[in-house]
Amino acid sequence: MEISGARVLLECLIKEGVDVVFGFPGGAVIDIYDALPDYPIKHILVRHEQAAAHAADGYARASGRVGVCLVTSGPGATNTVTGIATAYCDSIPMVVFTGQVPSPLIGNDAFQEVDIVGITRPCTKHNYLVKDIKDLPRIIKEAFYLARTGRPGPVLVDVPKDVLQQKMRLKYPEGEPQMRSYNPNYKPNLNQLRKAMTLLAKAKRPLMYIGGGVIMADAHEQVMRLARACRVPVTATLMGLGAMPGDDPLFLGMLGMHGTYAANMAVYNCDLLLAVGARFDDRVTGKPGTFAAKAKIVHVDIDPTSIRKNVQVHVPVVSDCRLALEGMLGILADWDGQTDWEAKHAEWLAQTSEWAASHPLSYDRAASGPVKPQYVVETIYELTRGDAIITTEVGQNQMWAAQFYKFQRPRTLLTSGGLGTMGYGFPAAIGAQMAFPDRLVVDIAGDGSIQMNIQELVTVVWNRLPVKIVILNNGCLGMVRQWQELFYKGNYSSTCFEAQPDFVKLAASYGAKGFLVETTEQVAPVLREAFALDGPVVVDVRVTPGENVYPMVPSGASLSEMLLV
Amino acid sequence: MRHVLSVLMENEPGVLSRISGLFSGRGFNIESINAAPTLEKGVTSMTITTIGDELILEQIVKQLRKLVSVIKVVDLTDIPAVEREMVLIKVAASDSRRAEIMRIVDIFRCKVVDVSIDEMVIEAIGDYGKIQAIFNLLQRYGIKEVARTGTVAMKRSMQTMEE
Numbered sequence: 001m002e003i004s005g006a007r008v009l010l011e012c013l014i015k016e017g018v019d020v021v022f023g024f025p026g027g028a029v030i031d032i033y034d035a036l037p038d039y040p041i042k043h044i045l046v047r048h049e050q051a052a053a054h055a056a057d058g059y060a061r062a063s064g065r066v067g068v069c070l071v072t073s074g075p076g077a078t079n080t081v082t083g084i085a086t087a088y089c090d091s092i093p094m095v096v097f098t099g100q101v102p103s104p105l106i107g108n109d110a111f112q113e114v115d116i117v118g119i120t121r122p123c124t125k126h127n128y129l130v131k132d133i134k135d136l137p138r139i140i141k142e143a144f145y146l147a148r149t150g151r152p153g154p155v156l157v158d159v160p161k162d163v164l165q166q167k168m169r170l171k172y173p174e175g176e177p178q179m180r181s182y183n184p185n186y187k188p189n190l191n192q193l194r195k196a197m198t199l200l201a202k203a204k205r206p207l208m209y210i211g212g213g214v215i216m217a218d219a220h221e222q223v224m225r226l227a228r229a230c231r232v233p234v235t236a237t238l239m240g241l242g243a244m245p246g247d248d249p250l251f252l253g254m255l256g257m258h259g260t261y262a263a264n265m266a267v268y269n270c271d272l273l274l275a276v277g278a279r280f281d282d283r284v285t286g287k288p289g290t291f292a293a294k295a296k297i298v299h300v301d302i303d304p305t306s307i308r309k310n311v312q313v314h315v316p317v318v319s320d321c322r323l324a325l326e327g328m329l330g331i332l333a334d335w336d337g338q339t340d341w342e343a344k345h346a347e348w349l350a351q352t353s354e355w356a357a358s359h360p361l362s363y364d365r366a367a368s369g370p371v372k373p374q375y376v377v378e379t380i381y382e383l384t385r386g387d388a389i390i391t392t393e394v395g396q397n398q399m400w401a402a403q404f405y406k407f408q409r410p411r412t413l414l415t416s417g418g419l420g421t422m423g424y425g426f427p428a429a430i431g432a433q434m435a436f437p438d439r440l441v442v443d444i445a446g447d448g449s450i451q452m453n454i455q456e457l458v459t460v461v462w463n464r465l466p467v468k469i470v471i472l473n474n475g476c477l478g479m480v481r482q483w484q485e486l487f488y489k490g491n492y493s494s495t496c497f498e499a500q501p502d503f504v505k506l507a508a509s510y511g512a513k514g515f516l517v518e519t520t521e522q523v524a525p526v527l528r529e530a531f532a533l534d535g536p537v538v539v540d541v542r543v544t545p546g547e548n549v550y551p552m553v554p555s556g557a558s559l560s561e562m563l564l565v
Numbered sequence: 566m567r568h569v570l571s572v573l574m575e576n577e578p579g580v581l582s583r584i585s586g587l588f589s590g591r592g593f594n595i596e597s598i599n600a601a602p603t604l605e606k607g608v609t610s611m612t613i614t615t616i617g618d619e620l621i622l623e624q625i626v627k628q629l630r631k632l633v634s635v636i637k638v639v640d641l642t643d644i645p646a647v648e649r650e651m652v653l654i655k656v657a658a659s660d661s662r663r664a665e666i667m668r669i670v671d672i673f674r675c676k677v678v679d680v681s682i683d684e685m686v687i688e689a690i691g692d693y694g695k696i697q698a699i700f701n702l703l704q705r706y707g708i709k710e711v712a713r714t715g716t717v718a719m720k721r722s723m724q725t726m727e728e
Contacts, residue, residue, distance in 0.1 A: 117579060118582065121579070121582065121583060121586050122586055122587075125633065126633040126634075129578065129579075131578075146633060179633070181574065181635055181636040182633050304627045304630070305624065305628050
């Protein structure tokens with residue numbers, strides 16, 4: 001039987017196992033929306049297409065599956081660009097379907113026409129314009145395959161309206177797509193792994209530096225096994241948090257610009273850095289020339305372009321992180337207990353413990369007056385026992401969440417690491433809640449960034465998604481304000497808000513529950529009540545204005561040059 | 566250092582902009598770029614000349630390979646290869662100068678493809694060095710206009726001499 005392109009698209013989604021789509025209708029995709037009610041696919045209607053992209057991204061990060069987003073042509077498509085770039089920077093598997101004006105009108109500056117394939121070329125892993133309905137099933141198959149394999153990433157499929165209306169007999173391609181130009185390499189080179197393990201055996205002060213690739217490859221267990229077997233301390237990037245339990249004795253916390261003293265000192269002093277699924281981002285390395293300058297560097301990454309892009313490495317391993325670590329554990333097993341790792345690294349571990357003990361993450365707990373934002377995050381951690389899915393916005397709220405929530409499991413921190421997208425956290429929480437309806441999902445937000453996608457309150461209310469938003473409300477764009485205080489002589493240009501909405505009333509007007517917290521004593525009871533409620537909640541916590549995130553490595557400085565509290 | 570890259574890729578709409586966008590987006594240099602279909606259906610061959618140090622070239626090659634449409638990338642700089650470019654050079658050629666110019670045309674085995682009262686159009690084919698030499702020699706007569714194809718290049722077949 002011949003069916004329309006719109007139905008072909010939906011049938012293909014079913015074949016790919018898609019059960020939820022985040023989207024917003026419009027003229028170019030009205031045929032898809034017309035057929036959508038006939039399919040067992042839940043559609044979450046957002047109120048801005050950027051949120052659809054972030055929600056698909058959040059769904060993917062939380063579940064490990066490919067997130068799907070559906071929008072119309074022109075402004076619908078351009079509104080997803082920030083979301084696509086966010087997913088691209090953090091290697092998140094996502095497929096974005098955009099409607100396009102009918103093929104004969106393409107290039108004519110038609111109503112709601114935009115060259116979205118051209119616009120998103122640099123921020124997608126790959127993208128397609130479907131010119132013929134006959135190509136549609138193959139392209140959708142390839143799109144999902146590209147999104148989830150190799151180094152994952154967003155793929156955009158642009159479908160003109162006439163293609164959605166043409167008819168064909170659907171035959172969905174079976175098996176893995178065959179693409180002569182795309183063959184991701186997963187298997188590590190055993191010789192490189194041997195070199196890496198030989199370096200580890202020789203090292204006196206080894207350190208593992210893990211990133212989002214570990215979570216992406218489900219390699220967290222292998223990380224822990226190797227770290228525990230060889231008694232190697234571990235530090236993680238923002239994207240790697242959760243791969244190692246936040247309170248594990250071998251875990252030094254996050255490294256980099258707002259990393260812990262112990263992690264940054266360990267990087268500065270280590271003699272072997274084993275980088276796994278991390279990409280030596282400038283927020284991590286500080287001044288690249290001084291980053292782990294005393295160390296031999298082993299770099300495991302599935303993407304060859306990540307290797308030797310920012311930092312010279314001694315042993316590159318292009319491979320899936322899990323397979324590489326399993327290979328290393330295999331070599332270790334062959335050595336069969338020849339090394340007393342405990343004794344070998346005792347001195348080094350004593351040193352890292354001493355750094356951790358002498359300069360723990362801290363803030364003025366005894367201060368009277370407004371609530372300390374760090375205390376709010378700590379309380380969220382205690383109330384949820386580290387078991388919630390935390391999303392964050394971007395800025396101080398993000399860094400405090402990273403520092404003071406001791407993530408226990410992978411895929412429990414969803415945050416825009418690479419692009420640093422304000423307005424990410426709330427829609428991402430919607431996606432995470434769709435993936436895990438029964439888990440507690442908390443967006444740790446700032447009063448600045450929450451306003452970038454606050455319109456989605458109606459989405460969570462309508463879809464009964466019990467997302468909790470905790471706003472660390474300091475009345476300013478805190479991170480920029482912090483830079484202005486420290487590096488721009490306190491010239492607080494455009495960072496301190498003169499007008500603010502009443503977030504409690506705002507929540508109420510959308511039909512959500514709102515709470516105001518003004519004192520430290522209120523924090524725990526209100527959060528406890530909020531988390532117990534079966535519905536979306538906004539908690540507006542008035543926190544100390546002018547509180548800064550420490551430690552801080554000034555941009556471009558060496559990791560050893562931390563500003564402490 | 567100047568590098569000549571040979572790139573094979575799927576002949577899809579927009580593939581050229583994927584390549585040029587990669588170069589501009591990442592701040593890589595393109596000196597010339599030449600693309601044309603191969604005999605194999607659906608495959609385009611591209612020759613890119615670029616300038617950069619070893620690390621940059623490593624990134625360029627890796628980033629090109631990462632593009633989903635790219636099938637194969639070879640840096641022809643360090644392997645035996647033939648390289649050619651065709652240029653059309655419109656040069657000022659008054660009566661008194663014409664003979665001299667013709668001599669240069671002869672020496673470099675160029676062709677005169679158009680001539681008028683005071684100008685000549687010369688077709689020259691050669692590698693990078695030869696083309697530069699022709700430009701240098703013709704400069705003094707006054708080059709009015711230049712059209713270049715950009716370099717095309719190919720790996721040499723078996724190297725009998727070296728074996």
